[in-house]
Amino acid sequence: MAERKHDREFVRTFFTSPTAVQGEEDSAKMIRSASGLRGMQAPDVWVPDNEDATAPSMRDEGADNIVEVVAENGADFPGEIHPRIVWHRDSPATRYQCLQHLLQIADPEKGAIEHIDGFVIPEVGDIDDWKKADEFFTIVENEYGLDEGSLKMSVIIESGQAELAMGTLREEMGKPTNNLERLFLLVDGEVDYTKDMRAITPTGALPEWPELRHNTSRGASAAGLIAVDGPYDDIRDVEGYRERMTDNQAKGMLGIWSLTPGQVVEANKSPLPPQTGSWLLDTGTQQVELTDEDGVQVYDGDRVSLEEDGGSYTLSVGGDEQTLDEDELREELLDLTEYVPSMDDIVDSMEEFEAAREGGTGAIAMEQSATLRIDGVEIDVSNDRMWDEATYQAAMTPIKLFQDVYENRPDQHEDLADLYSEDVVDRAMSVGQ
Incomplete structure (x- = not known):
């Protein structure tokens, strides 16, 4: 560029x-x-x-x-x-x-x-x-x-x-x-x-x-x-x-x-990071946002269904059925879900990577985990995403956008503080500096 x-x-x-x-x-x-x-x-x-x-x-x-x-x-x-x-x-x-x-x-x-x-x-x-x-x-x-x-x-x-x-x-x-x-x-x-x-x-x-x-x-x-x-x-x-x-x-x-x-x-x-993070589930035709109910991510549609029977699970996505054990189900759900990080999540990850980098570590694993509920059946999923310098620089794009907005649009400071909180704003203005 x-x-x-x-x-x-x-x-x-x-x-x-x-x-x-x-x-x-x-x-x-x-x-x-x-x-x-x-x-x-x-x-x-x-x-x-x-x-x-x-x-x-x-x-x-x-x-x-x-x-x-x-x-x-x-x-x-x-x-x-x-x-x-x-x-x-x-x-x-x-x-x-x-x-x-x-x-x-x-x-x-x-x-x-x-x-x-x-x-x-x-x-x-x-x-x-x-x-x-x-x-x-x-x-x-x-x-x-x-x-x-x-x-x-x-x-x-x-x-x-x-x-x-x-x-x-x-x-x-x-x-x-x-x-x-x-x-x-x-x-x-x-x-x-x-x-x-x-x-x-x-x-x-x-x-x-x-x-x-x-x-x-x-x-x-x-x-x-x-x-x-x-x-x-x-x-x-x-x-x-x-x-x-x-x-x-x-x-x-x-x-x-x-x-x-x-x-x-x-x-x-629109281009600013969201106020809160969210989980998305691929239903075969579109990605839908799951509803957060007391920390559990709930799917309430009819394109995806899940049944449990004695430790065995039947997962249906758009009419395609699979019978899976618990580990296989976790892997399948990880393929179907994505996490959209909030501004706070992005800043947390960047601060953690900056601290690791200062300590001489070039790459660290960031865990993402959630409890999913489909048709009343709950399953815990988690994965690790590796953060290195390239990941960090890619994450800087929305943060640089936010910093540019904050520096050039003082009339929006109050709106941004209401959206994210003063603490998150202050931290977002400090990372990458």
Whole structure:
């Protein structure tokens, strides 16, 4: 993974809001409201959206609104502020409008730019197109006496050209002929990507594009950037949103576009370690979370059954039956179960490994044990997981995420203490240091 060039190592939430709403007495009402978000409702990156979310006829007014609202409220906003402005790889007129809006918003005399961390550029094409946008940033920085590279640039991957361009970033960034090191986020835009790819589905729904999400995550990792998934349009489908984030996180894509403050809350919490640990049981079709009843992990479904008869056990999973002795049953249940560690569990394991390492031990065994109850039959299971330096470093990813959140989002300190307790927070901030 390339060295990251920006203080933020993680972005969980990318929240867009229209910059100008037609027919309203205050056309800036949406971004004015968004600028007041705090705590878990406030995103890591707020995007006053002067492109798709704002009608073309309102975009000049939208640029004025960005200046007004950010100058007034930007100092107190707890996340980073990255307006999205117009751009298109095939339209010189649109790119010219981008430059005009950049110059308008970045004018230091208007008081907004000191609170703006960067800008989001949509509809980019191949790498030469990215360089054109970067050059506009450099022109604006020189026009107003800003440090070259001080304005971050994030791009939305909405075309096959842009997807292929991610593969050349490692070679292009850092060359003296560009300032592409200003790049910050790579954001998927599946709607326009689907249009660009001329993709068709029977229902007209968007393809899931797992390859695009993988490629964006890989491109971000290789270039030292941060990957963010695109919008999840069904804002009432909270469980689907969570499943999408879980799938993304397994690809290393910890950030996602949020369309409502409710989605922001879900996305802010999703990549953080859980408050309590839980056991999962594979039922043959899905993993279900077992219910903790006074320390016993209970399965209460109909896909798995267990009977005992004189020391012999009959285990049925999805209709497949096995007759097992007690040791065989334990082995089978160990194959069917997984443990999801809590924040406290992760910190405990890391502290134990750090102590062992300081004492000269390179690897230690960590035991996981539980009592399972299926159809009233209880069985104790346990296994040992070896922890070495590689395991420790892998466990650091969620802890580093937590530390990054804690350092950059003081407005969430109270929420995090309520979630984990002050003691666990303090310990999590100390491990790995």
